[in-house]
Amino acid sequence: MKTSGKYLAIIRQLTTVSIFMLIWYIASYLVNSNVLPDPISVIQTFLQELGNGLIDHIMISSYRVLVSIVISAFIGTLAGIFIGMSPKVYSISAPVIYLTYPIPKIVFLPLVLLFLGLGDVSKIFLITLILFFQVVLLVRDNVRNVSPELILSVKSLGAGWVTMMSKVYFPAALPGLFSALRISTGVAIAVLFFVESFGTQEGLGYYILIESWGRLAYEELYSGVLAMAILGLVIYYSLDASERYFCKWNQH
Numbered sequence: 001m002k003t004s005g006k007y008l009a010i011i012r013q014l015t016t017v018s019i020f021m022l023i024w025y026i027a028s029y030l031v032n033s034n035v036l037p038d039p040i041s042v043i044q045t046f047l048q049e050l051g052n053g054l055i056d057h058i059m060i061s062s063y064r065v066l067v068s069i070v071i072s073a074f075i076g077t078l079a080g081i082f083i084g085m086s087p088k089v090y091s092i093s094a095p096v097i098y099l100t101y102p103i104p105k106i107v108f109l110p111l112v113l114l115f116l117g118l119g120d121v122s123k124i125f126l127i128t129l130i131l132f133f134q135v136v137l138l139v140r141d142n143v144r145n146v147s148p149e150l151i152l153s154v155k156s157l158g159a160g161w162v163t164m165m166s167k168v169y170f171p172a173a174l175p176g177l178f179s180a181l182r183i184s185t186g187v188a189i190a191v192l193f194f195v196e197s198f199g200t201q202e203g204l205g206y207y208i209l210i211e212s213w214g215r216l217a218y219e220e221l222y223s224g225v226l227a228m229a230i231l232g233l234v235i236y237y238s239l240d241a242s243e244r245y246f247c248k249w250n251q252h
Helices: 002-031 039-084 089-098 105-116 121-146 150-154 159-194 203-215 218-245
Strands: none
Touching: 002 039, 002 121, 039 089, 039 121, 039 159, 039 203, 039 218, 089 121, 105 121, 105 159, 121 159, 159 203, 159 218, 203 218
């Protein structure tokens, strides 16, 4: 049954992609302009551009996003667990989080560039900052939802701090962590595009905005957009697969 379900999911996804490609092709035919090339031309250009430096831009962007995900997951999970397991820390931190969370972190880009420079550090820091808040909130809430009876029963068996963390709080935090990262993937990719358009000559943002759009090379521009979409899709499905593996007890 599970195998047939997987095949059905793949068929649905392929059908969705086919419909999208058909709509794109029809729109390109109706517009009849270089501004909207057909999908076949874009895919051909994408494959050609991989050998002309596009793969390097993909690798740089992937590195920046993946490092940001790892850092935000590690720090955000620890902070979320610490806040969630302590009512006192929660009451102190809640006003600060609710005050800073709604602020669009992209507004800090000029300050980040001034303090951290134009290299990878500033770009990774800004993406990490955005992911961090999402991780902290969902992990904190998951930990706070742990049953008090479960906590008391585990402690009554003589469990220490390490056991509580590894057997109770960390497993409770994992679903929130993966949900936060999945939700934030699109935002992280969007911010990546924005930060790579400043003070750099590497990355998909630079390739799309400077190398392609700057030369009005529309097929290359759409190739860059396609590469960014694939990057986001790979990250999303990787997180989804990781959650299924590490949170088997939480599967519905």
